[in-house]
Amino acid sequence: MNIEELKFDEKGLIPAIVVDAVTKQVLTLAYMSKESLQLSVEKEQTVFYSRSRKTLWHKGETSGNYQNIVSITADCDNDALVVMVEPEGPACHLGTHSCFTKEVFQSENRHEFSYAGLMKLIEGRKTDKKEGSYTTYLFEKGIDKILKKVGEECTEVIIAGKADDKAETVYEIADLAYHVMVLMTQMGISLEDIHKELASRHVIDHKVKQEKMTK
Numbered sequence: 001m002n003i004e005e006l007k008f009d010e011k012g013l014i015p016a017i018v019v020d021a022v023t024k025q026v027l028t029l030a031y032m033s034k035e036s037l038q039l040s041v042e043k044e045q046t047v048f049y050s051r052s053r054k055t056l057w058h059k060g061e062t063s064g065n066y067q068n069i070v071s072i073t074a075d076c077d078n079d080a081l082v083v084m085v086e087p088e089g090p091a092c093h094l095g096t097h098s099c100f101t102k103e104v105f106q107s108e109n110r111h112e113f114s115y116a117g118l119m120k121l122i123e124g125r126k127t128d129k130k131e132g133s134y135t136t137y138l139f140e141k142g143i144d145k146i147l148k149k150v151g152e153e154c155t156e157v158i159i160a161g162k163a164d165d166k167a168e169t170v171y172e173i174a175d176l177a178y179h180v181m182v183l184m185t186q187m188g189i190s191l192e193d194i195h196k197e198l199a200s201r202h203v204i205d206h207k208v209k210q211e212k213m214t215k
Helices: 034-043 115-127 134-141 143-162 166-187 191-214
Strands: 013-020 026-033 047-050 055-058 067-074 081-087
Touching: 026 034, 026 047, 026 081, 034 047, 034 055, 034 067, 115 134, 115 166, 115 191, 134 143, 134 166, 143 166, 166 191
Parallel strands: 013 081
Antiparallel strands: 013 026, 047 055, 067 081
């Protein structure tokens, strides 16, 4: 859509919710003017309008913590933005990845899940060993044990898939995903590493499709 279609408030600003494109974690809430939004699109990095300093603010210009823009999406009323970014450092001036760190409420009946959260838990079981933890047990046994489990879970996925058992296949894929993440942690591979690899393959696949269409 055209920037002219967006609805800026009486001060000429529009709220921008910045989200990590990899983890989907909300990083910060900032404001953009029409000029800062245009600059953001041109630079493909976030440029905000500082309400306190009343001036444009290129995130990372002084700190080096740039936010590389993946996409910008407007809401249904055209008066708010979601900016998906690949951050090069912490979003918060306090040095945290996200500005949103103070928990106000957590339901006892519902639990938030994310791959990033699971990865953090697995990493914690390696650095701070917990007695009775299966994850810690795998790290203590080492790479051969971890690889053996990955192989076993691969086989279980194949068996479940061959049987056309959807529920069992989902269960076994979840087991495989967990053990692969343990392997990733053991080898120092991050979710971002995998994200970047898959993203590069998507670009290649897109180009291949384009080439086929032109032939």
